[in-house]
Amino acid sequence: MTVTVLDHAADMSLRASSPGAAIALRGVTKAFGAHRVLHGIDLDIEAGAFVAIVGRSGCGKSTLLRLLAGLDRPSDGSIAIDRQAQGWQDVVRLMFQEPRLLPWQRVVHNVEVGLTHARNKRDRRQQAEDALVQVGLDGRGRHWPAVLSGGQKQRVALARALVSHPRLLLLDEPLGALDALTRIEMQDLVANVWQSKGFTAVVVTHDVSEAVALADRVLLLEDGTVAMDVPVHLPRPRRRGDRKASEIEGALLRRLLQR
Amino acid sequence: MNRILPWLVPIVVLLAWQAGSQFGVIQANVLPAPSAVAQAGWHLARTGELWTNIEVSAARALLGFAVGGGIGFTLGMMNGLSSLSETLTDSTLQMLRNIPHLALIPLVILWFGIDEQAKIFLVALGVFFPIYVNTQHGVRSVDPHLLEMGRAYGMSEAGLFLRVVLPGALPSIFVGLRYGLGIMWLTLIVAETISASSGIGYMAMNAREFMQVDVVVFSILVYAALGKLADSIGRLLERTTLSWNPVYAKA
Numbered sequence: 001m002t003v004t005v006l007d008h009a010a011d012m013s014l015r016a017s018s019p020g021a022a023i024a025l026r027g028v029t030k031a032f033g034a035h036r037v038l039h040g041i042d043l044d045i046e047a048g049a050f051v052a053i054v055g056r057s058g059c060g061k062s063t064l065l066r067l068l069a070g071l072d073r074p075s076d077g078s079i080a081i082d083r084q085a086q087g088w089q090d091v092v093r094l095m096f097q098e099p100r101l102l103p104w105q106r107v108v109h110n111v112e113v114g115l116t117h118a119r120n121k122r123d124r125r126q127q128a129e130d131a132l133v134q135v136g137l138d139g140r141g142r143h144w145p146a147v148l149s150g151g152q153k154q155r156v157a158l159a160r161a162l163v164s165h166p167r168l169l170l171l172d173e174p175l176g177a178l179d180a181l182t183r184i185e186m187q188d189l190v191a192n193v194w195q196s197k198g199f200t201a202v203v204v205t206h207d208v209s210e211a212v213a214l215a216d217r218v219l220l221l222e223d224g225t226v227a228m229d230v231p232v233h234l235p236r237p238r239r240r241g242d243r244k245a246s247e248i249e250g251a252l253l254r255r256l257l258q259r
Numbered sequence: 260m261n262r263i264l265p266w267l268v269p270i271v272v273l274l275a276w277q278a279g280s281q282f283g284v285i286q287a288n289v290l291p292a293p294s295a296v297a298q299a300g301w302h303l304a305r306t307g308e309l310w311t312n313i314e315v316s317a318a319r320a321l322l323g324f325a326v327g328g329g330i331g332f333t334l335g336m337m338n339g340l341s342s343l344s345e346t347l348t349d350s351t352l353q354m355l356r357n358i359p360h361l362a363l364i365p366l367v368i369l370w371f372g373i374d375e376q377a378k379i380f381l382v383a384l385g386v387f388f389p390i391y392v393n394t395q396h397g398v399r400s401v402d403p404h405l406l407e408m409g410r411a412y413g414m415s416e417a418g419l420f421l422r423v424v425l426p427g428a429l430p431s432i433f434v435g436l437r438y439g440l441g442i443m444w445l446t447l448i449v450a451e452t453i454s455a456s457s458g459i460g461y462m463a464m465n466a467r468e469f470m471q472v473d474v475v476v477f478s479i480l481v482y483a484a485l486g487k488l489a490d491s492i493g494r495l496l497e498r499t500t501l502s503w504n505p506v507y508a509k510a
Contacts, residue, residue, distance in 0.1 A: 071411055090413060100408040104426040104503040113422070116413040146505045160412075 020048035020200035021091055021167035023068065027077035030063050030224075037063045039224040040077065050194055050201045052211035055221035056256060061204045064221070065172050068202065069094040081168060093166035095174040099153035101145040107156050108132065108141030114163040131159040135189060151182035155189070162193060169194070171203040175210065187213055188237065195236065208252045212245050213238050220252055228255055291473040296480070299473035308462070313481065316447060316458040319375065320485075323382025324443050330383070331390030331439075332432070338391075339398025339428070340420075352391065360384045361449055373454035378447065385446040386439040393435025397428030430504065433497045440489040448482055459485075 023045040030038040037060040045051050053061045066072045067079060070089040078085055081092065093114065101110045111128035132141055135155040145153055154174060161169060171190070175183045191214055194201050205211050211218045212232055220228035230252065234244060273293055279285040280292030287295070303309035334352070338345040360381060371377035401424050409419045451460020459478050466474035501507040 069411055071407065089411075094411050096404070096408065098404060100404050102405060102422065102426070104429075104501075105422070106503075113409075113412055113414075116415075116418070144503050144505075146503065 018047040019165075019167060019198040021082045022047040023168070023200065023202075024080045024083070025077065026080075028064075028067065028074045028079060029076040030060070030067060030072065031075045037224055038067075038074075041224075041226060043219075043226065045200060045202065048198050048200055049217060050191075050215045051203070052215035052218045053202065053204045053221055054206065054208055054211045054218060054252060054256070057206065059221045060224040061221045062172055065094070065170050065202065065204045068092065068168070069170050090164075091167040092170065093161040093164065093168070094170045095154075095157055095161045095172065097173045097176055099145070099150075099157040101153055101156055101160075103145050105145075106141065107137070107143050107145060107148070110145065110156055111141075111159045111163050114160040116164075127163055128159070131163040132156075134162065134193065135159045149182075151178050151186060154178065154186060158186075158190070158193075162197070165197070166199055168200045168202070171201065173205050174203075176205070176207075183210075184240070190214065191236065191238070208249050208256070209245075211252070212249050213240070218248070218252060220255055222255075228252065288470070288472055291476060295473045296476045299471070300477045300480075303462075303474065303477065309481075312457060312459050312462045313485070316451065316460070317485070319378050319451075319458065320382060320443050320447050323379040323447070324386050324439065326379065327383030327386035328390045328436070328439055331387040331435075332394050335391045335394025335435075336398060339395045340424070345395075349395075352388075356388045356392070360388075360446065364450070364453060368454060373456070377454065378450040378458075381450045382443055382446045385442040389438040389442060390432075390435040393431050393438070394428065397431030397435075398424060400431065401427035430497075430501060433493065433501070437490060437493040437497075440493055441486065444482060444486045444489070 023043070025041050025043040028038055028041040028043075029036065041064070053064065055061045063072070067074055068081075069092055071094075101107075102113065105113075108125065108128045111131050112124050114131075115124050115127060129141060132138060135158050137152060137155050137159065140148070140152070140156075145156065148156065154177075157174070175186050178186060187210060190201070190203075201214075203211070203214055208218075212234075216232055218228075218230045218232060219226050220230070228251075230248060232245075232248060234242065238245065276285070276290075277293050280287065280290070280295075285292075291299075300309070334348065338349055363384070364381070367377045367380055371380065405423050405427065406419065409423045414422065447458075448460050451458040452464055455461040455464075459481050463475050463478035466472075466478065498507050
């Protein structure tokens with residue numbers, strides 16, 4: 001997989017010193033009615049980091065991601081991205097569990113959905129084409145989503161998320177529905193893009209080995225609080241079946257299976 | 260081969276019909292031979308009577324369809340998008356829907372006489388409900404995941420409507436459209452047969468008075484052809500606008 005680094009001068013000038021956003025959560029609580037999903041989470045994520053959040057179903061990991069995406073508001077506490085309490089939705093992009101492509105728009109137009117604020121039409125088209133090259137879907141722009149495989153659809157979704165050069169990329173189990181090999185390819189793709197572009201990435205997953213393969217830091221969420229915060233200092237590109245990685249996976253799994 | 264097969268049954272029926280008339284099995288005053296019907300049609304076309312009547316009927320049909328379909332589409336959209344609008348109007352509309360619109364003919368004649376408005380009103384009323392119900396259903400069945408994606412990617416309300424809601428509702432809207440086209444002709448035939456001084460229905464009723472069975476049969480065939488034409492246009496529109504959908508792309 002070749003990865004092209006794309007940098008647009010205009011976008012670069014808009015950015016602060018780092019292309020990634022720093023995140024700060026203070027006492028973030030989220031309740032749905034009487035049911036509290038998140039309990040006063042304090043968390044700092046440095047700019048450009050790759051963080052994975054793991055946990056059992058219902059531990060609140062997806063809720064946390066939705067709060068970061070601005071799709072929900074916290075019941076209590078504050079979220080700051082780049083030290084701003086609001087108005088950061090434009091620098092954040094979210095990749096969903098499903099590709100969520102518009103079936104009535106061709107692939108390239110689906111990618112252009114990510115460019116809501118882009119100036120002229122030709123610019124938009126060019127950026128969308130570039131993003132497709134980046135995810136290895138060169139020349140697929142005129143296809144309908146219906147003819148793509150599951151993995152290809154998720155690549156289009158990734159291109160759509162990346163096309164606006166977000167400072168924070170959120171991934172909500174985006175690889176859960178893919179087969180094992182496609183999944184590994186996609187993990188490598190995400191890791192490569194992250195390395196070349198330097199945005200901050202937060203991935204939610206129930207797959208511990210995926211978390212360890214991707215992230216520099218793995219947070220284990222339990223009952224709406226951060227129960228473990230594990231750094232992953234492993235060289236990239238990461239090899240599957242690494243002994244050190246297995247140790248970290250083991251520690252996380254033991255905690256997950258404790259109850 | 261697949262292009263010829265659908266025509267096989269009609270051709271066989273037509274041949275049997277012609278043969279039956281020829282050998283006196285079918286009485287000419289019950290059902291004239293296809294050749295006689297064709298002759299009557301040719302005569303009507305030559306005198307120009309046919310074209311004037313088709314024009315009048317088509318104008319009524321389209322105007323009624325535009326009015327009824329337009330209102331149905333607008334209300335369907337509103338009630339699909341806003342629950343307030345739905346709570347306000349939907350139960351009333353559902354109540355009205357259960358009145359067969361042709362039952363209103365006596366009332367409509369009292370209101371409008373046998374003028375153009377009467378026919379257009381009936382057609383509009385008949386077309387309204389299938390378009391309304393299917394538009395509303397289409398909007399309702401738009402994938403909420405796609406709406407959430409649109410919002411998360413900063414689409415404006417107008418963008419969300421044009422890029423997500425409308426295309427998502429379109430397959431269902433087309434079902435309503437094609438169903439509405441059928442109702443449109445049905446209503447017009449009834450309305451023109453009961454009270455009219457022009458149009459294909461009038462042509463048929465007029466011919467009945469003079470026992471011109473061939474003209475009556477021919478008028479019925481014209482209705483069939485017009486109905487089929489409208490449906491084909493509907494299908495064509497469906498295929499071109501829904502080409503993204505593999506179900507329609509193949510056809």
